[in-house]
Amino acid sequence: MNGSRSTGSDFARRLLRNRLAAAGGAVILFFFLLSALPGVFSSHEPNRIDIVNILHPPSASHPLGTDDLGRDVLARVVYGARVSLKVGFVAVGIATALGLFVGLLSGFYGGWVDAVLMRFVDMMLCFPTFFLILSVIAFLEPSIWNIMVVIGLTGWMGVARLVRAETLSIKERDFVAAARAQGAGAARIIFRHVLPNTLAPILVAATLGVAGAILTESALSFLGIGVQPPTPSWGNILTAGKDNIEYAWWLSLFPGLAILVTVLGYNLLGEGIRDAADPRLKGR
Amino acid sequence: MLRYIARRLLLTIPLLVGISLVSFLMMHMAPGGPIGAGTDMNPKATAESRARLKAYYGLDQPLHVQYGRWLGRMATLDFGDSFSPDGRPVAEKIKERIPITLTINVLSMGLIFLVAIPVGVTSAVRRGSLFDRISTVAVFTGFAIPTFWLALLMMILFGVRLGWLPISGISSLDYESLGTLGKIADRGRHLVLPVLLAGFGGLAGMSRYMRSNMLEVIRQDYIATARAKGLPEGTVIFRHAMRNALLPVITILGLSVPDLLGGSVIFETIFAIPGMGQLFYQGVMSRDYPLIMGILTIGAFLTLLGNLLADVGYALADPRIRQG
Numbered sequence: 203m204n205g206s207r208s209t210g211s212d213f214a215r216r217l218l219r220n221r222l223a224a225a226g227g228a229v230i231l232f233f234f235l236l237s238a239l240p241g242v243f244s245s246h247e248p249n250r251i252d253i254v255n256i257l258h259p260p261s262a263s264h265p266l267g268t269d270d271l272g273r274d275v276l277a278r279v280v281y282g283a284r285v286s287l288k289v290g291f292v293a294v295g296i297a298t299a300l301g302l303f304v305g306l307l308s309g310f311y312g313g314w315v316d317a318v319l320m321r322f323v324d325m326m327l328c329f330p331t332f333f334l335i336l337s338v339i340a341f342l343e344p345s346i347w348n349i350m351v352v353i354g355l356t357g358w359m360g361v362a363r364l365v366r367a368e369t370l371s372i373k374e375r376d377f378v379a380a381a382r383a384q385g386a387g388a389a390r391i392i393f394r395h396v397l398p399n400t401l402a403p404i405l406v407a408a409t410l411g412v413a414g415a416i417l418t419e420s421a422l423s424f425l426g427i428g429v430q431p432p433t434p435s436w437g438n439i440l441t442a443g444k445d446n447i448e449y450a451w452w453l454s455l456f457p458g459l460a461i462l463v464t465v466l467g468y469n470l471l472g473e474g475i476r477d478a479a480d481p482r483l484k485g486r
Numbered sequence: 487m488l489r490y491i492a493r494r495l496l497l498t499i500p501l502l503v504g505i506s507l508v509s510f511l512m513m514h515m516a517p518g519g520p521i522g523a524g525t526d527m528n529p530k531a532t533a534e535s536r537a538r539l540k541a542y543y544g545l546d547q548p549l550h551v552q553y554g555r556w557l558g559r560m561a562t563l564d565f566g567d568s569f570s571p572d573g574r575p576v577a578e579k580i581k582e583r584i585p586i587t588l589t590i591n592v593l594s595m596g597l598i599f600l601v602a603i604p605v606g607v608t609s610a611v612r613r614g615s616l617f618d619r620i621s622t623v624a625v626f627t628g629f630a631i632p633t634f635w636l637a638l639l640m641m642i643l644f645g646v647r648l649g650w651l652p653i654s655g656i657s658s659l660d661y662e663s664l665g666t667l668g669k670i671a672d673r674g675r676h677l678v679l680p681v682l683l684a685g686f687g688g689l690a691g692m693s694r695y696m697r698s699n700m701l702e703v704i705r706q707d708y709i710a711t712a713r714a715k716g717l718p719e720g721t722v723i724f725r726h727a728m729r730n731a732l733l734p735v736i737t738i739l740g741l742s743v744p745d746l747l748g749g750s751v752i753f754e755t756i757f758a759i760p761g762m763g764q765l766f767y768q769g770v771m772s773r774d775y776p777l778i779m780g781i782l783t784i785g786a787f788l789t790l791l792g793n794l795l796a797d798v799g800y801a802l803a804d805p806r807i808r809q810g
Contacts, residue, residue, distance in 0.1 A: 321500055321501070321504065322504070324501055324504075325500075325501050325504035325505060325508065327744075327789075328501055328504075328505055328744075328786045328789045328790050328793075329505070329508070329744070329782065329785065329786045329789070330743075330744035330745070330747045330748045330785045330786070330789060331744065331748060332744075332747075332748025332749070332751060332752075333744075333747065333748060333751070333766065333781065333782050333785045334782065336751065336766065336767070336770045336778075337512065337770070337778050337779070337782050338512075339770065340769070340770040340773055340775075340778055341512070341515070341775075413629075413630070417630075417632055420632050420634075420635075421632060421633075421634055421752055424632075424634050424752075425751075425752070425755060425767065426771070427770060427771070440634070440635060440638065443638055444638055444756070447638060447641055447642055447646060447653075448646050451642050454635070454638040454639065454642060455639070457635075458632060458635030458636075458638070458639070461630075461632050461635065462627070462630050462631055462632070462635070463630075465629075465630035465632075466626060466627065466629075466630035469626060469629055469630055470626070
């Protein structure tokens with residue numbers, strides 16, 4: 203039970219034994235595969251327009267039907283996985299890095315640094331996130347890169363608060379006092395002692411954050427201010443679904459299912475990591 | 487209590503200043519500046535006339551002077567004129583759009599409470615039962631469903647296939663010819679789907695929250711005491727446990743304001759509801775900066791107000807807060 207190795211393997215064992223979390227992980231792996239090897243899952247080109255076969259219902263040659271330009275929906279859903287994966291990871295990467303930075307500074311140094319940074323966090327939280335994202339996008343061009351950056355820049359406040367709280371409690375522990383007594387500097391204490399101990403809650407927040415970022419991206423793309431056609435994204439396929447809502451249910455059903463399953467996967471994995479990292483919280 | 491409220495109010499002042507600063511700076515950084523949109527595309531606009539326009543709008547003044555002026559106008563809710571062809575004041579446009587958005591959000595909050603509290607309490611009391619497991623699955627699915635997708639599916643099912651409910655707008659074409667009761671019924675039919683969808687995300691969150699609160703409370707000593715002195719289980723659950731578990735829910739009410747406002751952009755656009763969310767979306771699509779900044783600022787104020795009401799409400803309900 204002592205030492206980080208055994209707690210690490212305990213953690214992995216608890217995580218794998220949690221069937222829901224394992225299922226979530228499997229879903230995520232599956233969508234990773236889709237993004238890496240789209241050709242294996244669909245023989246059609248995602249952007250190949252075929253005006254003879256417009257809005258065909260699902261059939262043997264087009265298992266998920268075709269859209270209003272005759273493009274294969276399965277191919278578009280498969281290639282769309284890349285977009286959501288990219289957005290999820292880059293946006294959360296930005297948010298986590300920023301949140302870590304602000305949270306560590308705030309928690310470790312306290313005083314006026316903490317006061318200023320936390321008031322800034324409070325203020326950012328006053329803006330409805332979706333409003334803020336839309337406003338910034340209106341100033342920029344809608345593109346996948348801008349979307350990722352904007353979702354990241356508007357999503358770090360939760361992580362910052364979390365890291366700050368963890369840092370506050372960790373820096374009062376005996377092992378930090380011991381390190382200080384041995385003459386360790388601020389950098390060493392932060393990176394050797396505080397940071398590693400905040401990793402579990404950050405991992406949970408990041409996993410759930412990927413789910414949130416995917417949902418936000420799909421909503422933005424659906425509204426036409428996210429990923430721009432012809433690049434397929436689950437959200438912008440659904441725009442076509444809305445435009446043809448009276449004739450083509452398959453255009454609305456399948457991309458949405460893909461979003462639902464992916465987001466569910468990340469949420470289940472995130473909850474699983476939380477339970478495995480701190481079994482006392484299980485079932486809450 | 488009054489002292490608590492006063493202290494809480496004081497705390498909002500720096501936030502208000504911060505919000506106004508961010509809004510101002512964003513507006514200032516708008517591509518082409520506030521007058522750019524009107525003159526950049528105009529080949530007849532000379533450098534001289536641009537400078538004249540700048541002076542006219544006070545844009546040649548130092549930044550802090552401009553901020554001061556802007557703050558003064560904000561205080562009187564003057565957000566300037568919309569860039570759209572009608573050129574009407576932004577405040578006026580927002581004012582006529584807010585009631586429908588608030589109506590839908592208040593109705594959906596009512597729905598959330600009506601459904602989520604009983605579900606959460608039942609799940610907690612019968613932890614591990616079939617009901618608990620089904621509702622947990624439902625909650626997790628609810629968290630993962632993109633609301634706009636659910637909206638599309640409901641439109642297909644109830645609007646297109648079954649033809650039970652209208653799928654766009656807030657009134658039928660023959661609305662004006664209907665009697666009072668007919669009008670109410672017509673408006674109601676148009677609002678069923680939007681209200682359901684506006685409340686959907688909150689429904690999942692709130693029932694989960696209620697469940698974990700309830701589980702927490704049930705473990706407390708005073709519940710054991712209540713049981714030990716032989717009170718009927720119903721009294722223990724409803725009089726002792728549920729009352730205490732409900733307290734933090736007040737906070738959630740206030741904190742859900744930004745999510746509800748953000749959601750209104752999506753469902754008002756989908757259902758073609760002429761509310762603030764749709765107005766905001768139109769503003770974003772046409773780069774109507776004064777309108778965007780006006781709604782963003784109002785959204786932030788509403789959120790701040792929600793937080794304030796939540797804290798005050800909580801302090802009213804729980805003496806430990808106002809004395810701590």
